Amino acid sequence: MSKTFSKSDVASHNKGDNLWIIVDDDVYDLTKFQDEHPGGKKILTRVAGKDASKQFWKYHNEGILKKYKPKLQVGSLDSKPKAEPTPEPSSTYAAPQPTKETKKAITPSSAQTEEAEPLEPFGSLIPFADPNWYQGFHSPYFNESHAALRAEVRQWVESDIEPYVTEWDEKKEVPREIFLEAGRRGYLAGLLGVKYPVEYVKSSIKSVSPEHWDLFHEMIITDELSRVGSGGFVWNMIGGFGIGGPPLIKFGKKALKDRIMPGLLSGEKRICLAITEPDAGSDVANLTCEAKLSEDGKHYIVNGEKKWITNGIWCDYFTTAVRTGGEGMNGVTLLLIEREFGGVSTRRMDCQGVWSSGTTYITFEDVKVPVENVLGKENQGFKVIMTNFNHERMGIIIQCLRFSRVCYEESVKYANKRRTFGKKLIEHPVIRMKLAHMARQIEASYSWLENLIYQCEKMGETEAMLRLGGPIAGLKAQSTLTFEFCAREASQIFGGLSYSRGGQGAKVERLYRDVRAYAIPGGSEEIMLDLSMRQSLRVAKMTGMKL
Ligand code: HEM
Structure with a gap:
């Protein structure tokens, strides 16, 4: 947006038929929009010609600006600081291309040596809102290729998906173009729980070379897609593909796969x-x-x-x-x-x-x-179905834990702006207690998840089916219970805003409704908990358990 205005220029647009406002040093023309503004026309007239940043952030999330900016922004204030030439690694930075050093840092296995430095901090840096390897903590599992993929997916999600998810959910449909784009970007081919199938794709993923693809990369795609806070969206993308595709690629005859896989992986x-x-x-x-x-x-x-x-x-x-x-x-x-x-x-x-x-x-x-x-x-x-269950359940776990983080992150942000009884919500110990209970469950479950992904990466198909069936079932129950808890607590923190649909509480309201779609399918909590014991004991007996 190249046009610049002084504050007094904007002040002259202060009438109902000529209504401009300033939000964060950017200038918006709301003359036409005011009639369709869900918060009403009058409230906008009161801030016409003025800096309305404070009022804007009181009632809206970032998603609203992202969605409406292209339509309503007419320029910026002449006093707006110039953008930095090199963007900080933040939630909106562009996907870095792997450099020579980066490529050197990527080992064929996903495990890094213990001496590895932590990766650059990334994202909001709100404690526990992202996994701790996003926040400068050491990790044996992730390297630069994972960080590059994370940035690539996040940028796409934040610009082309997140602002529209509520609208798509209400329409009960996601534009076909989004699925096709996931194919073009090579993401679909990375979501089948197998080595990256280069033979069936025209172009592979920008940030990671196919020979270095591992299950942690797959987890990152699912995890980052889940940040939009909609089970409907994530299942639209991978709910059928991620569980219907693996049996075909693993157990289908070559002629069948050669005929079908290319169309599936391109999203057509x-x-x-x-x-x-x-x-x-x-x-x-x-x-x-x-x-x-x-x-x-x-x-x-x-x-x-x-x-x-x-x-x-x-x-x-x-x-x-x-x-x-x-x-x-x-x-x-x-x-x-x-x-x-x-x-x-x-x-x-x-x-x-x-x-x-x-x-x-x-x-x-x-x-x-x-x-x-x-x-x-x-x-x-039946064996094919059982093998497939582990992959399906891992997907459910990744989604549930990210949705739990979304509930938590939205709550932290809201608790830092909403005031009751003369204080911000975050200053009330009862609210901090809720957040702490959310965070401890998320972090404990995520550590188990990382460990099980590592086991899946290292074990062969049959060993994984036998030995990981129990723990994965246990973690599936653990993560759906965590999700249910976080959705409920977030809803209490948001109050009425998470009871009505849309607006600031939209993600929490939607996720609260999505909880049961995770707790029941793919093995209900009851079946999962029972299986976790039965299967683990059975395998342990076979491998020498001493009672
Ligand atoms: C660029 C300018 C603006 C845009 C694009 C915009 C857009 C919206 C949208 C889409 C909603 C529906 C709720 C949601 O999805 O979050 C909404 C609600 C609302 N807006 Fe705005 N708005 C703008 C500026 C403002 C300003 C400056 C104020 C206050 C002075 C305001 C006050 C409200 C209120 C009170 C609601 C209702 C919130 C609720 O239901 O809890 N808006 N706005």
């Missing part, structure tokens, strides 16, 4: 995971959607229903659990069903939360699926 096609049924949720082994082999042995004929399937309404492919054999887990097969085969109907379900994720009811009616579309082997789908 979409995939979801269809396991749950009206009558089979956590009890996966008892699903009834049936697939009968045709007489010539070339096709399966699929009939049945699937329920609560994330992204289903938009999907071209359905990674589907079907019954091909007898009762129980040994009669289940995983099939890739394509919408083009015909006989697939999808309808949107109305749910309490995750509105923009497209929760779907699916009906399969005499769908003819070639046998080449089996993922893994016939009647051995």
Whole structure:
């Protein structure tokens, strides 16, 4: 914005039909906007021609300025300090390109030596609002490539996503362009829990070379996307893809993958995971959607229903659990069903939360699926499903812990501006106590998460399925309970602002509604806690536990 104005220039625009204001040394023309201002016209007339920064920040978040700036800003004050030529590493700085030194610093494994220096501080620096490796703490897990990816994703999220998320959630849809952009940026290919699949992408991620890709990079993409504080948005992006894609890339036949993966990774096609049924949720082994082999042995004929399937309404492919054999887990097969085969109907379900994720009811009616579309082997789908659960649950954990941080961060910011009984909220010990209880749970859970990601990185697929199933289930329950606690406490801190939708409490209000979408699917808290003990004890018995 090149135009500059003096304070007295702005002061002359002080009428209803000519209404300018100043916010943080920038000048805004609100003449047309005042009629649609949700806070009313009158309140703006009172500050017409004046510096309204203080009033503005009392009622709005940063997101409002980001969204409306391009439309309403007409210039800046001539007294506005010039922007620094080199931006500080802050929440809005541009993604650095890996330098020679950076590349040297990246070791093939994600683990750094103990002597490694901490990374440059990044983000708001509010204690516990980001993981501590963002805030100058030492970490054995993260290096410069992780920091570069973090900055790259954050910049995209802050400029193109966060300001619009409330609007998208209300519309129950995210523009297709955002998913396509995730494909162009190479992010989708990094979210499948496998080595970066270079063979299926046109361009890979800017900040990290594919051979150095690891599960901590994958975590960063999910974590940074989750900062928008919307389960609906995150699930729109990866809720189907991140759990429907891995069985295909890990267990699909080469010809099938060669045909399908490129379109999926570019974002042009979409995939979801269809396991749950009206009558089979956590009890996966008892699903009834049936697939009968045709007489010539070339096709399966699929009939049945699937329920609560994330992204289903938009999907071209359905990674589907079907019954091909007898009762129980040994009669289940995983099939890739394509919408083009015909006989697939999808309808949107109305749910309490995750509105923009497209929760779907699916009906399969005499769908003819070639046998080449089996993922893994016939009647051995249960193992594929179990392997997939660890990846799915890790995704849920990453999201829940970031959402907990969002609740906490929003609360800290709000508590530092809202005054009651002559003090800021943060000056009331009862509020600090709430924040402390949020922070301790977030930090403890995140440390466990880092450790389990490291274990996933080091262990082979089968070892991870056996040995990590228990701890991951335990951490899934721990993180959904943490999320529920943080959403509730944040809501108490925001009061009425988190009861109405939109505005300053928008993220907290939305996340409060999203909690159940995390505590129930992917294994309910009860099942997870029980599994964490059963599985851990079973494996320990096999590996020599002494009682
Ligand atoms: C660039 C200028 C402004 C823009 C783009 C803007 C935009 C908005 C928007 C979108 C909302 C809906 C709530 C939300 O989403 O946060 C809102 C609410 C509100 N605005 Fe503004 N506004 C501006 C300036 C101001 C100023 C200068 C004042 C006060 C003098 C003000 C007072 C309010 C109030 C009181 C509300 C209602 C808050 C609530 O519901 O709790 N606005 N504004």
